[in-house]
Amino acid sequence: MGKHKTSGVYFVSNDRAIEMTIAFLNSFRKYNPGISLCLIPFEDNYFQLERLKDKYKFSIFSEQELLSMCDDISRQFHGRTMGALSGTYKEDYREGFGPLLEGFSFVPYNNIEKMEAAVTDNTAGIILELVQGEGGINIADKEYISNVRKLCDDKGIIFIVDEIQTGFCRTGKFFASEHYNLNPDIMTAAKGIAGGFPIGATLCSDKINMPIGKHGTTFGGNPLACAAAIAAIDFMTENKLCEQAEKKGNYFVAKLKRENLSKVIEIRNLGLMIGIELKEKVKPYLQELLDRKILALPAGLTVIRLLPPATISTEDLDVVASNLIQVLK
Numbered sequence: 001m002g003k004h005k006t007s008g009v010y011f012v013s014n015d016r017a018i019e020m021t022i023a024f025l026n027s028f029r030k031y032n033p034g035i036s037l038c039l040i041p042f043e044d045n046y047f048q049l050e051r052l053k054d055k056y057k058f059s060i061f062s063e064q065e066l067l068s069m070c071d072d073i074s075r076q077f078h079g080r081t082m083g084a085l086s087g088t089y090k091e092d093y094r095e096g097f098g099p100l101l102e103g104f105s106f107v108p109y110n111n112i113e114k115m116e117a118a119v120t121d122n123t124a125g126i127i128l129e130l131v132q133g134e135g136g137i138n139i140a141d142k143e144y145i146s147n148v149r150k151l152c153d154d155k156g157i158i159f160i161v162d163e164i165q166t167g168f169c170r171t172g173k174f175f176a177s178e179h180y181n182l183n184p185d186i187m188t189a190a191k192g193i194a195g196g197f198p199i200g201a202t203l204c205s206d207k208i209n210m211p212i213g214k215h216g217t218t219f220g221g222n223p224l225a226c227a228a229a230i231a232a233i234d235f236m237t238e239n240k241l242c243e244q245a246e247k248k249g250n251y252f253v254a255k256l257k258r259e260n261l262s263k264v265i266e267i268r269n270l271g272l273m274i275g276i277e278l279k280e281k282v283k284p285y286l287q288e289l290l291d292r293k294i295l296a297l298p299a300g301l302t303v304i305r306l307l308p309p310a311t312i313s314t315e316d317l318d319v320v321a322s323n324l325i326q327v328l329k
């Protein structure tokens with residue numbers, strides 16, 4: 001294992017990949033000076049809490065538990081590896097993949113009273129998405145997030161933010177945390193890092209005690225993935241993709257909101273993370289959109305989710321908007 005420490009960044013990786021990892025970290029930090037997190041291990045498999053259990057000053061998995069979010073309409077999703085799945089509420093995802101990890105409790109989203117009531121002496125941390133992607137494009141209230149941060153600080157527990165879907169310009173900022181002036185204690189990132197090439201990362205503040213050499217992974221610091229990430233991050237910055245995502249998202253949503261769309265309850269967005277909540281199930285509408293050559297995903301049963309690339313042209317946005325208007329009138 002290689003061991004390096006540079007200006008407050010500790011990381012662990014395989015020797016052969018160390019140069020690319022350094023380059024990636026420098027690239028990452030150059031463009032994200034506002035986020036006071038350090039990238040520690042490289043996670044090719046996204047977020048695997050069960051593998052990180054020995055690494056924190058907070059001994060998450062001894063007798064302790066994590067709080068994750070869920071209620072009837074807003075559902076947290078953290079992925080399909082075992083640890084992440086254990087923190088994901090929806091039965092459809094969990095069914096058939098046991099045994100899952102114990103120690104997760106679920107509390108309603110955007111509800112600080114319920115969260116405060118759920119925190120016990122055994123609570124090690126709270127994990128949430130700032131915009132629930134799979135769960136319905138539910139956007140966390142600013143006051144709620146600042147109260148969660150305060151609760152974590154007061155109780156000495158860690159605040160974990162899953163930025164796997166919200167990260168890398170999607171919401172109009174490099175990370176959604178920036179909308180909230182939030183410094184998480186742990187942040188997960190993946191998806192957009194390398195423009196589609198598979199790579200993920202877990203970032204930790206210096207509250208987290210990560211002994212050098214304790215963690216690793218076969219593809220950690222993979223040179224090709226790091227090179228793709230460096231190129232993608234450079235591209236995002238040079239082409240101001242965050243600003244583009246914000247402008248394009250607001251332009252597109254304003255266009256839809258001007259129409260009287262009889263099937264729609266609400267349109268929510270943060271940048272180009274867009275949810276259109278319908279009065280009925282979305283499945284037939286998704287098919288109709290597909291027939292018109294527009295690919296959209298559901299988020300829950302009644303929300304159409306649109307996650308276009310930040311590079312999408314205004315012309316393409318107009319085509320999608322006009323088709324949506326015809327389908328949802």
Ligand SMILES: Cc1ncc(COP(=O)(O)O)c(C=O)c1O
Pocket residue numbers: 046077078079080081084129133134162163164165
């Ligand atoms: C918020 C969030 N976390 C984590 C993941 C990773 O999921 P998976 O492990 O299924 O790739 C996703 C994927 O959609 C996601 O949206």
